[in-house]
Amino acid sequence: MPNDFVHVIFKDNENNIWLGTRDGIFIWNKKKRLFEDWRQYFDRPDWPALANTRIYHIIQDKNNRYWIGTSVGVYLVNKNSDETIRFGQQENGSRKISSNLVYTLLEDSDGLIWMATIGGVDVYDPATDKLIHYNKAEGQLSSDFVISLCEDKRQRIWIGTNAALNIFDKNTQQFSYLDENDGLPSNYIYEIVEDKNHDLWFATGNGLCRYNLDKNEMQVFTPEDGLQSSEFNLRAAYCADDGELLFGGMNGFNTFYPDSLKGNPYVPDIVFTAFTTTRNNQQHEINITPDSKVVLKHDVQSFTIEFAALEFTNANKNSYAYKMEGISSEWNEIANRKFVPFFALPAGEYTFSVRGSNNDGVWNQEGVSLQIVVLPPWWRSKVAYLAYFLMVVLGIWAYIKLRERRLLLEKVKLEKKVLERTIQIKEQNEVITAKNKELNELNRTKDKFFSIIGHDLRNHFNIIIGFSENLLMSFKNMDAANQERHISNIYKSSIQANDLLGNLLTWARLQRNAIAFNPERVKVTEKIREILRFHEEAALKKNILIEIFAKEELVANVDVNMFSTIMRNLLANAVKFTHNDGEIAVSVSKQNSWCEVKIADNGIGIAADKLQSIFSIESTEVVRGTNGEKGTGLGLVLCKEFVEKHGGKISVKSQVGKGSEFVFSLPLHESTKPQSIV
Template sequence: MQQFLSGSNPDKLKSNFVWEIVSESDSTFLVGTNIGIQRFNFHTKKFSDLNGMSNQNQKLLATTISRILIDNFSKIWIGTYNYGGIFIIEQKNFRPANLIHLQNEYGNPQSLICGKIRCLYKDKFGNIWIGTEDGLNKFPNQKKFVRFKNMPHKKNGLSGNVVSSILEADDNILYVGYGGNGFDKIDLKNNSLKHFGYSPVSGLGLSDADVICMFKDKKNKIWVGTGSGGLNKFDPVNNRFRSFRHDGKNPYSINSEWVQQILETSDGKLLVGTNDGIQIFDQETEKFYNYQPVKMNNSNKLPSIFSVNSLFEDRERNIWIGTWLNGLYRYDPRKDTLINYLPDSKQNSISGNKISCIYQDAKGIIWIGTFNNGLDKFNKKSNEFKHYKTSNGLSNDVVFGILEDEKGNLWVSTLKGLIKFDPEKEKFRIYEKEDGLVENQFNWHAYYKNYKNEMYFGGKNGFVRFNPDSITVDDKKFPVVLTNFKVFDKEAALPKSLPMTKGIILESNQNFFSIDFTALDLMPTHKHIFAYRLEGIDPSWVQSVFRTTAFYTDIKHGIYKFSVKAMNSDGIWSPVTSIVIQINPSWWNTWWFRVLLMIFVLALLYIGYKIRMNQLLKIERIRFNIASDLHDEIGSNLSSISVDSQSLILGNTLNDTERELATDISKTAKETVDSMRDIIWFINPKNDLNEDIIFKMKQTAAKLLLGIEWNLSVSEKVRMDLFNLEIRRNIFLLYKEALTNVVKHSYAKKCQIRIDEDSANFYLSVEDDGIGFDDKKIKPSTGFRSMENRAKNIKAELGVSSKPNEGTLVKLVFIK
């Protein structure tokens, strides 16, 4: 370890009180002490002062140096501790070329907050951050806009606040006019300023301090229009003035003391626009003549009195006249015609009658700025106007000035910021005070573009100068962070800070929440467009300009992903910031509850199934027992009656009457036995199968239709086993009654039986080729009424159709 102490030799350290050490190169570093700054060389092990510094600058730096920083342009930033501010050394080949001193300036909020420097820091973008005793300053890496303001306590500050006119002469002399305070003549080479105001002495100053407009003619004379002092002519060589005032006794004097615009045409005419019209000023005779360019009697004429806001001559030598309340005039000298454009109900007319400025771009397109109606684009071929207003992207509909840069972009000054407009893409970029402007509110006539393509725009608090090529797109990626998470408008307690939290778990009763977010680029909120989305809830990105909070209410349980991003004024989107939000379900929506509920429901269904099956088995046993009992008891008794009656008939003990009665008893007993067998067959559960039922019907047909050719066709779709016992029994008995009628009454030779079924109905038809009958005249028999009743019992439709000698059709339709 080697120690370096102060000494009397020039190559020694000046003071042992060292505040700062900063590496300058591979062989040198800078040392800040309590009495100045030195450079140390590693090879020679010697200290030295900064070469090339003047004695005056050396004395300024002979103070306590608290901080040293070298920026991206090799400038040395030196912070002082004893309220001396900041010194910036611009150097070439390690030799100082220029010294800039930054201090706190009274009345200038853009100056250094405090002269006592605590720290210096260079961020990744090259911006310099200055920590002082009283606050923080940011010095941007690139100053897009150079600001000029009225600072009375600063040498060479502007003489006025409200800039009303700007123009630059060929010899790097800048003229700045002020509302109510004359104008400044600024030498841009040596940064000197000379002010000219009102003077009661003719020739020594303006006739009125309220400067409205300024114009430089081809002879390099400066013409100044005032608010109440007429027209002034300024000679920049001898700084003398010549004023031209209104004289009611002189018909050749200027017609108004309020001069709004001045224009020298390509043919040398000096046009002066006032609050009462336009005049031509003859510089040789110094006489004013009324400007009425149209010579043809049948053409439009300019009004005798009107207020002129803007004068412009395009490359085709058309004279454009913008007025207050009288719209826009265009004089075509080739055709000697004057056209007046006024707003009307037509969509493509000019948007307003108050014209503030007129401009022709490199493509020959005429642009018109209006007061309160935005920007208009004029199509010469169709004589139509296209409008651009706040609804299209303008920051304000009051347009004051229009200039074009080398890339074809229009720069438009308004009552609310400066706008860069791309006519091809029709996109607007709004620059405001936060972007480096001196003020958001600009002014009439205060705009100018010099031969270096630098632009000037003035407003109520000074003016700015910039080169449009230096106004680049800010493509730096800036982060978006989540700043707050609230549940029912109360800040949620999280185990970590929100930016460090990857996921949030909420209970089911916490499904009303909000998320705050912001962009970390130090620009105000309104300079961003935010877009956020809660996946699963928002179908697409939700855009927000001023609001930096996303609200969500009554969100269903589940896992969601909240994402947010931001776009700066140049259309650059930040990376997406995301957080997972999980809302737990209520206990009745949990998986285990649903599983238990399903098990419970299945158990109930199983118990119900078992109960139902037991009931069906009991019914089956009852049916079987009833069938057995009917067969064994009643069936055997009826059979005994039939046998006993037959024995009586065969005996010789009965007379004729008794024999006839015994015969009836035997017959009734046999029929009852047959009916009882059918009933027993249907009651018996062994016969519930569909095949058994169909077989029974075939068997019945074979038994009843003896001697008749019959056929039974059954569709494969038929499922009679799906009908309950009552329906099956009624269908069968109706079927049996129909066959009985065929046998007893039809004298048929053939009988066709059809059984069919579809998704809605069951069909049964019995058709014979017997003698038939007139179905409109015959009275219903007992058998027919029996069939009708059975059809009604099962809510079926029964149809009987017949004609004499054409057979009979009985059709049953049962709606399932």
């Protein structure tokens, strides 16, 4: 032989013997009495040499064409024509298969060619030249690693993989599968062979299995039955013309006629062989008979029941099932295990039943049973429960008497509590009245708040809309001066609306305590000069002189944002209500532990009847400035809220036509030392 590694032996219709090796194909030349290269034998030098190629399977179809499964794809050759076709993973169209490694080929009863690859199953229809792919990704196969193929008498295709046995039904075009849960000894299916009785034989990775299609029954054979090994070789199986089956495995091969394998019809007797208990960590055996009743004390920690099927043809393959009525009425199959342990069973009566089978699965359905009684401890006996009942009755009687006495005492306490509660209700009514008054005040404040939003904001937006509409309608006909006037008015109204909305939001947050109060050391005069820079432009437009007077630099303990809001509103009002060429004086002085700030102007002043309400949300009357400037009406309300937040006070003195003076106080920092101002 030219190569010692032979993967397949094939006899064609002309009785030629083919060898598929690891180095090509060779055919027996009867005249020369040697194996020749197949191209030389058929005088077809144009056929592929297949050198260094593993040949896994060879079949001859109904048209006498040869199909060759290799490690580099599938080759189709016809010795009566020049037809040579290769199916491979790199080919295109109907020649492209899932993988080049092809273990098995099968021509089914419909003339379709099935190819088992390591990438799934490919089915080629020579009549239509179409190829169909089946794989795991599409949910058709249990695994893409396909090893064996077989068609049964019902024209179903059986597909052996490394992860279960797949079945394809041509009528429904659906896949199903069998695995170890269905009785297979292993999910690794090396080969599938149909015998003369149309039973299927599966050579697996853990034994040989016969499957009866009509009865849907499986019978597993293991080394105990005479197998050379529990594992077989890849596709090492053959069904001879006379029905003899041959299966090759790890330690040789088995050969037999299926009809010679007669089952074991004997129904085995089932007997109990031992009953062992564990008590105080010591084991004790109990003699039992089929009619005996086992009584166990409550302190038995565990017990084990042993049994056996009296059938010794292949005792290791005898199977058993048991149930313990009192715990469950279901039968539990335990394979060939011949004992069942139980641990810490509660007190009660139980019936243990066991049945078994011989090595061929013939069961003794009657089995044997054993009555078991587990006694309760003394504290759970009938006498104990009677004593418990009497104790409960006495306890209830004593409880009723004590309850009556307690009710009398509670009646006295209750009368006292009613009096106390009456007084509390009166006090709570007074609190509720005060809260209602406060709530009414808040409602009035809310109404005022929304009135400002609905009236003042609406006025600003009406102005903006009016000027915008006029500008939009007459823009082309306006001169530059009118255009500039309209844009200026829109800008001013937008600024005023923004200021009003900002003050409203700040005031609303203050009412909800949503503004954080974070006091820190602040140099008052220095901070005032910083804030004053934001008002220089407005003052310059009206030629107003603003002076700051301070003998020393005072350090106050204030919230920077709140202090900035106070100064910004007071300075803005002073500039707004001071005539052109007017003066504003800001003075800072120390009054005990307080820093006092005064802002005085020589503007239009405030009427006496308005002085008491200018810090209230109830009187947010908007007065225009000396140049028509318009405010929000909320600035002084915020100033009062923020000053009082610091524990200080704010006041005002004013005369109409002579000006106004606002004074507020803020707490000084404890470690403040006078600093001269340069």
